[in-house]
Amino acid sequence: IQLTQSPSFLSASVGDRVIITCRASQGINSYLAWYQQKPGQAPYLLIYDASTLQSGVPSRFSGSGYGTEFTLTISSLQPGDFATYYCQQLNSYPLTFGGGTEVEI
Amino acid sequence: VQLVESGGGLVKPGESLRLSCAASGFTFRNFGVNWVRQAPGKGLEWVASISSDGNYINYADSVRGRFTVSRDNARSSLNLQMNSLRAEDTAVYFCARDRSSNYYGCDYWGQGTLVTVSS
Numbered sequence: 001i002q003l004t005q006s007p008s009f010l011s012a013s014v015g016d017r018v019i020i021t022c023r024a025s026q027g028i029n030s031y032l033a034w035y036q037q038k039p040g041q042a043p044y045l046l047i048y049d050a051s052t053l054q055s056g057v058p059s060r061f062s063g064s065g066y067g068t069e070f071t072l073t074i075s076s077l078q079p080g081d082f083a084t085y086y087c088q089q090l091n092s093y094p095l096t097f098g099g100g101t102e103v104e105i
Numbered sequence: 106v107q108l109v110e111s112g113g114g115l116v117k118p119g120e121s122l123r124l125s126c127a128a129s130g131f132t133f134r135n136f137g138v139n140w141v142r143q144a145p146g147k148g149l150e151w152v153a154s155i156s157s158d159g160n161y162i163n164y165a166d167s168v169r170g171r172f173t174v175s176r177d178n179a180r181s182s183l184n185l186q187m188n189s190l191r192a193e194d195t196a197v198y199f200c201a202r203d204r205s206s207n208y209y210g211c212d213y214w215g216q217g218t219l220v221t222v223s224s
Contacts, residue, residue, distance in 0.1 A: 033210030035149075042199055042214035043141075043149065049209055086149055090208045093163040095139075095151040 001025055001089050005098035012103060018074040020101045022087035027067045031091040034063055034072045037100075038083045046085075047072065077103070106130040106213045108200050113218030120190055120222075126183040126200030126215055133181035134158075137203035139211060140174060140185050142196035142220075152198070153185065154207065168194075190222045 002025040012018050022032065030050040035043035045054045047063035050070055060075040074081055082105055087098040112124040126138070140152040153164045153174040162174055173186040183200050197219050201211035 031208045035210070037149075042216055043201075043211075044214075045204065045210050045212045048204055048212075052209075054204075054212065088149075088151075088210060090210060093154070094165050095154065095163075097149040097151065100148045 001028060001092060001096055003087055003089055003096055003098035005085075005087060005101050008099060008101060010101060010103050011105070012077050013105070014077055014079060016077045018077050018081075018103060020072045020085055020087075020103075022065075022070040022072070022098050024068045024070070024089055028089045028091035030066050031089060032063075032065065032070050033088045033090060034061075035086045035088065036081075036083045037086065043086065074103075106202070108202065108213055108215035110198060110200055110215045110218035113198065113220045115221045115223065116190055117224050118191055118222055121186070121188045122190060122220060124185040124187065124198055124218060124220070126185075128181040128183065128200075128202070131202075133176075134178035137207050138176065138183050139201045139203065140183075141199045141201055141211070141214075142194075143199070143217075144193075144196040147196075150196070154203075155183070156207070187220070190220075192222050194220060195222045196220060 004023045032050045034047040037043045051063045084100045084102045107129045109127045139154045171189045175184045197217040199217045201214040204212040
């Protein structure tokens with residue numbers, strides 16, 4: 001299953017609303033996770049099951065979607081949110097990640 | 106919860122390497138675990154998964170037949186035996202724990218160990 005993230009690069013400002021899209025090449029139910037990764041660090045789970053916020057993750061992050069179309073929304077971008085974001089499908093093996101979306105100032 | 110990878114290094118094409126991941130702070134035998142890699146400057150690539158009891162194992166096509174994942178629940182450790190290494194296997198290798206189910210992503214990750222395959 002291929003995951004296509006868009007955009008691959010996004011330039012935004014603090015306070016902006018940011019929407020990242022992840023499209024699956026076939027239906028994956030709601031088995032999609034979103035991660036944030038900063039340079040030199042491991043990925044950090046933000047959202048699982050398409051829309052469930054991982055414990056400790058700020059509520060400005062939200063996820064939605066089902067089947068083949070998914071979105072990650074950051075309602076008001078904060079300085080610590082500048083990072084690369086990845087989606088991952090967990091519906092079937094081989095598990096796959098999207099190509100990533102780099103969010104830059 | 107802590108996951109600490111070890112065993113990375115510089116090897117030549119065709120050689121072997123064994124990575125380990127030491128887990129602590131949780132009941133290791135209750136969780137599935139995964140290996141995920143990231144080539145320099147590239148995105149994330151899932152490598153392998155092993156269920157909590159070790160009975161269910163899956164591999165990426167790119168490593169199937171060359172890599173073997175195993176776990177020792179008594180020692181709370183995860184291993185990745187990598188044979189016939191290629192230049193394209195060069196990456197940081199992360200071990201990561203399933204959140205609560207293999208459908209819900211990975212909630213804890215190690216910091217990674219770098220594997221470099223070069224002549």
